[in-house]
Amino acid sequence: MPLDRFSRLFHTVRYLKPRQIGWRLYYRLMRRRVRHHALAPPGPVSQRQWAGAWSAPAWMPPCRVGTDEFMFLGERGYLRSAVDWNHPGKSKLWLYNLHYLDDLCSQEAEARFAVHRVLVQRWIDENPPLAGNGWEPYPLSLRLVNLVKWLAGPTWRGGEPVPGPWLESLARQAQALSAQREYHILANHLFANGKALTFAGAFLQGEDAERWLGQGLAILDAELLEQFLDDGGHFERSPMYHATLLWDLADLIRLAECSGLPALEVRAATWRETLARGLAWLDMMTHPDGEIGFFNDAAFGIGPTLTDLKRYAEMLGINTSTPGVVMRKHEGLDASFTVRHAQTSGYVSLDWEQGGKALLDLAPVGPDYQPGHAHADTLSFELSLFGQRVLANSGISQYGEDSERHRQRATLAHNTVTVDGQNSSEVWAGFRVARRARPGAVSIDAREGALTVGGSHDGYRRLPGRVVHYRQWRFQEGELILRDRLEGRFSRAEARFHCHPAVTLALQDARHGELILPGGERLAIAIEGGEARSETTTWHPRFGESQSNHCLVVAFTAPRCTTSFCWA
Incomplete structure (x- = not known):
């Protein structure tokens, strides 16, 4: 190995936490065991009764831009066959976005309900457990949240029960995520894991659902203190990811309201305080044109804007003018x-x-x-x-x-x-x-x-x-x-x-x-x-x-x- 490459590697690895190294070794050396846990069939689950239907603002424009055509990251692509979920001609990040199923919760999603039913059924039919990009922990996390929001929304709660096979698929995805929590990466990835397990555990009812809920809340309790700094900023110092995690916090507060679960309600005050401070930090890092400054990884359109977040916060009754810095x-x-x-x-x-x-x-x-x-x-x-x-x-x-x-x-x-x-x-x-x-x-x-x-x-x-x-x-x-x-x-x-x-x-x-x-x-x-x-x-x-x-x-x-x- 060339000396400069060895130096880079040494000065990168020496900053890692021991548990990052331990978990990375575990996932590499114990793949069969991880796979066994991820594929373990969950026990019986049913839909938990919530206090109210899910409703929240949507900041993301529609991802579906035509018949079986999607736009992610400024690039168009098609979903015409099962192969397209993992198309070799598309970047991994583009395919991740396809598996998020973000369109379920995008702007004016209610008008596309019938199309979304087909899309969800296709995902279930064409993505067998642990096959392809969609079963990796980060896309699992984002998709689980989108599915719960969609299934807990007013359209479903209007009468028709959620199909049993869909609840079973949701449970299988939660189990797969539970076995692959990203302790080797940490930061915003682990926070997304915690949010997803919390959503899945709050939506489903059963012994496994209680376990997922406990795992998710344990992650969130620890990572909230670790990742949000005293001045309100997220510790990765990316205004783009900061805005994304503020939306996650708003979603968790709304989940506490909709579900009525005591385990969430008791944490909601802390989530509200963190969100208020985070909004003040984002306001500081936003230009007069209403968009974020470009420090570290930052771009428009990946996370919500300050205006989007303030609208959500105001719906939650949070004071958006609280000084945080x-x-x-x-x-x-x-x-x-x-x-x-x-x-x-x-x-x-x-x-x-x-x-x-x-x-x-x-x-x-x-x-x-x-x-x-x-x-x-x-x-x-x-x-x-x-x-x-x-x-x-x-x-x-x-x-x-x-x-x-x-x-x-x-x-x-x-x-x-x-x-x-x-x-x-x-x-x-x-x-x-x-x-x-x-x-x-x-x-x-x-x-x-x-x-x-x-x-x-x-x-x-x-x-x-x-x-x-x-x-x-x-x-x-x-x-x-x-x-x-x-x-x-x-x-x-x-x-x-x-x-x-x-x-x-x-x-x-x-x-x-x-x-x-x-x-x-x-x-x-x-x-x-x-x-x-x-x-x-x-x-x-x-x-x-x-x-x-x-x-x-x-x-x-x-x-x-x-x-x-x-x-x-």
């Missing part, structure tokens, strides 16, 4: 800034009048033992002005392990500094991180008519020159001054500023230029300690989507480089 309003400056600092998760946001917002990343890449959705984006930032995104990290368009996935996770795809062509954190494969950047202390200071935020990271100390990157953002009336300082030896360093596709970059010379916004507003650019050039790059707002955009690249000519953007 430290908030200060700095008056007496040339401009008035509202500053929110999520100290535990590591982000700072600044809001000001006329649709101005900045999101600053001073965060760790994620939980040490599961940084699978992390990017090498420490000390990156995003900027909106006049309600329009101006500087934006590149987002994601795909998963997998190819070069494009690696490029989208790399430091050069974000609004921060690369040193000697290296990433600040060693992202590799599709979901791995070896040595990672550690952020330093955050400073927030208001004086001399400006608001200044500062931070640092040591991600480049692993290089021969042992470089530490210091960055300072200085906001004042109509201007952002960005000061980067590198301590240590380096041959080449570059700061990148990725423009939103609607923004035009025009350079007059190596130290001056301007950004032109769609509404005609202009930002003057001035550089000291560096030389600028323009590159054409790509922005990825959604899976399967790529848009051409401009990138301002500033090559350092000294250890200190200042880039200012003036829109006064």
Whole structure:
């Protein structure tokens, strides 16, 4: 094994929890035993009587876009035969989405009830136990929740009982998930397992159903404390997954209301408090256009928006304006800034009048033992002005392990500094991180008519020159001054500023230029300690989507480089 590959592997594995390694070995070495437990026929089950029918908002648009035609991740595909559930020409993630059966709970799903009955029957008939992608634990988890919501909805409760074979299939799926809980992965995957087992155990009645309910609640009790930080943020630091897990919490609260089960009702107050704090964190990380900032794995359309979540929370009677992060309003400056600092998760946001917002990343890449959705984006930032995104990290368009996935996770795809062509954190494969950047202390200071935020990271100390990157953002009336300082030896360093596709970059010379916004507003650019050039790059707002955009690249000519953007 080459030395660099051994190093990456060592610095990845050393952060894992012992139980992750133990469970991974168990699933690999005891496959026959796991399979035996997963295939064990569940005992008799029946449908539990609930206090009311399931009803909740739907945020996801329809996935079925034609006769036997589906759209996932920006890509169309067909379900014409049993083979298509595991079609070799489709990516694993696309097939996962097919098996989720999300269309059952998408917008205006009631109008497609007859089609959905056929779809569910097809899934049962064409996916025998443990055969294919649909029986892996993550798609099992999402499908179980969708099936329970659909079967517990007003259409079924209107009269016709749920067919016995469907209840049996639901029980078989719950048993298969119970035998494959993702303790080797943890994080959002395990939370999804816990939610699914809770839904299945709450919907079905019987000895096995009680076991699944107990397993699900035990996972949720532990993971809620582990995964949601004191400031309300989810510990993977992905606004996309954060929003997804907030929807999971809202679903659990609604499940407690609909089922009337005491084991859920006693936990509902904690779930409500966590959801309220999480909404405040998401509000902080949302741009004036109503969509999330792109930090770590993040794209539009995979999770609900802040508006979607607030609508759900309001239906549940939750106060959506509860502060969840430290908030200060700095008056007496040339401009008035509202500053929110999520100290535990590591982000700072600044809001000001006329649709101005900045999101600053001073965060760790994620939980040490599961940084699978992390990017090498420490000390990156995003900027909106006049309600329009101006500087934006590149987002994601795909998963997998190819070069494009690696490029989208790399430091050069974000609004921060690369040193000697290296990433600040060693992202590799599709979901791995070896040595990672550690952020330093955050400073927030208001004086001399400006608001200044500062931070640092040591991600480049692993290089021969042992470089530490210091960055300072200085906001004042109509201007952002960005000061980067590198301590240590380096041959080449570059700061990148990725423009939103609607923004035009025009350079007059190596130290001056301007950004032109769609509404005609202009930002003057001035550089000291560096030389600028323009590159054409790509922005990825959604899976399967790529848009051409401009990138301002500033090559350092000294250890200190200042880039200012003036829109006064």
